[in-house]
Amino acid sequence: MSYKCSRCKRDVELDEYGGVRCPYCGHRVLLKERAPDVKEVSVN
Amino acid sequence: MELRVIDKTDEELRIEIAGEDHTFMNVLKGQLLNTDGVAAATYDMNPEQSGGQTEPILSVKTEDGLDPLDALGEAATGISDNLADLYDRIEAAFDDAAAEA
Amino acid sequence: MADDFDVEVVTRDDRSARLLVRGLTPAVANGLRRTMLSEVPTFSIDTVRFVENSSVMFDEMVGLRLGLVPLTTPLDDYEVGESATLALDVEGPATAYSGDIETSDDLVQPADENVPIIELKEGQRLEFEADAVLDTGKEHAKHQGGVAVGYRHLQRVTVVGDADEFDEEEPNILRGVIETEDGELVHTEEFDADLTNRHPGKELEIEDVPSAFVFHIESDGSLSVDELTLRAVQSLRDRADELAEKVAV
Numbered sequence: 269m270s271y272k273c274s275r276c277k278r279d280v281e282l283d284e285y286g287g288v289r290c291p292y293c294g295h296r297v298l299l300k301e302r303a304p305d306v307k308e309v310s311v312n
Numbered sequence: 313m314e315l316r317v318i319d320k321t322d323e324e325l326r327i328e329i330a331g332e333d334h335t336f337m338n339v340l341k342g343q344l345l346n347t348d349g350v351a352a353a354t355y356d357m358n359p360e361q362s363g364g365q366t367e368p369i370l371s372v373k374t375e376d377g378l379d380p381l382d383a384l385g386e387a388a389t390g391i392s393d394n395l396a397d398l399y400d401r402i403e404a405a406f407d408d409a410a411a412e413a
Numbered sequence: 414m415a416d417d418f419d420v421e422v423v424t425r426d427d428r429s430a431r432l433l434v435r436g437l438t439p440a441v442a443n444g445l446r447r448t449m450l451s452e453v454p455t456f457s458i459d460t461v462r463f464v465e466n467s468s469v470m471f472d473e474m475v476g477l478r479l480g481l482v483p484l485t486t487p488l489d490d491y492e493v494g495e496s497a498t499l500a501l502d503v504e505g506p507a508t509a510y511s512g513d514i515e516t517s518d519d520l521v522q523p524a525d526e527n528v529p530i531i532e533l534k535e536g537q538r539l540e541f542e543a544d545a546v547l548d549t550g551k552e553h554a555k556h557q558g559g560v561a562v563g564y565r566h567l568q569r570v571t572v573v574g575d576a577d578e579f580d581e582e583e584p585n586i587l588r589g590v591i592e593t594e595d596g597e598l599v600h601t602e603e604f605d606a607d608l609t610n611r612h613p614g615k616e617l618e619i620e621d622v623p624s625a626f627v628f629h630i631e632s633d634g635s636l637s638v639d640e641l642t643l644r645a646v647q648s649l650r651d652r653a654d655e656l657a658e659k660v661a662v
């Protein structure tokens with residue numbers, strides 16, 4: 269899962285052991301980025 | 313437009329006209345009422361409070377030995393002829409207006 | 414409906430017209446109005462593939478706004494259900510307008526270029542590819558070509574004499590198009606919709622002219638007023654033809 273640290277703005281990969289914490293600065297608030305896929309929306 | 317005859321006698325007809333709404337049914341009813349030999353014409357958009365039936369049902373009653381299906385055909389042709397005339401008139405009116413401008 | 418028709422264009426401009434039609438039954442007048450609204454197909458964006466949307470609105474909200482942008486519709490070249498492809502790529506700070514939309518077919522274009530889609534701030538970007546589908550207003554209101562289509566009876570105004578001198582002059586408000594005694598067609602807006610401006614101190618008689626209807630037709634730009642009207646007549650006629658054909662079998 270790819271996140272972005274809200275303090276140091278670096279991309280963070282989380283695994284199931286590390287807990288929710290930025291490995292670079294230790295900040296605990298991580299933001300989920302929009303997936304890069306093309307998203308199809310139907311208008312109705 | 314799918315037609316399904318529900319009841320038909322020599323002078324009465326009930327027919328389902330699937331896929332149409334007030335737009336066409338009301339014009340058709342109006343034309344039928346102006347057709348000679350048609351005693352009564354009406355349509356129901358929501359028959360039996362719509363117990364599954366949602367398509368309009370047209371009812372025609374004729375007199376003087378006119379077959380109701382013929383009356384229907386005559387009315388449809390009548391509408392078409394009228395609208396063909398109307399089309400030309402409107403087209404001409406727009407052309408005139410464009411020429412004046 | 415057997416009477417002969419007589420059609421006259423009262424006023425007309427780019428996107429709207431007033432059309433006087435004599436010899437019409439109320440049923441046909443209404444059928445025509447309803448057809449213009451719900452049966453004449455126009456293009457409208459139906460599916461959007463978002464490549465990037467870092468704007469403040471959700472994809473669905475932007476999609477909804479896109480659906481409402483009127484697109485010019487070449488009805489001779491497309492059938493109902495067919496589609497054309499559009500695309501947009503705008504990077505902030507800027508406002509994405511309908512005019513920024515690129516199209517695969519030059520004949521399918523935003524009818525107006527100044528419809529704001531969304532305001533983008535620094536670093537925000539909107540990029541998508543979209544399919545516009547040709548369909549009718551019955552399917553979805555975004556496909557309606559006619560906006561504010563309606564009709565009124567033509568009204569005849571006759572001066573029958575002088576009003577009582579000591580009567581208090583009260584406004585006599587009338588909307589729509591009137592026919593004067595010498596057959597002139599005047600929209601009441603021209604005299605502020607108040608008959609006392611046009612005929613001060615006169616006693617008037619106002620009556621509906623039988624089977625004469627004044628249509629007000631306004632298009633959203635997808636089709637010209639002429640085409641919208643004529644296509645509506647044709648669409649109604651096609652259905653009558655279809656019925657005649659099926660009954661004959």
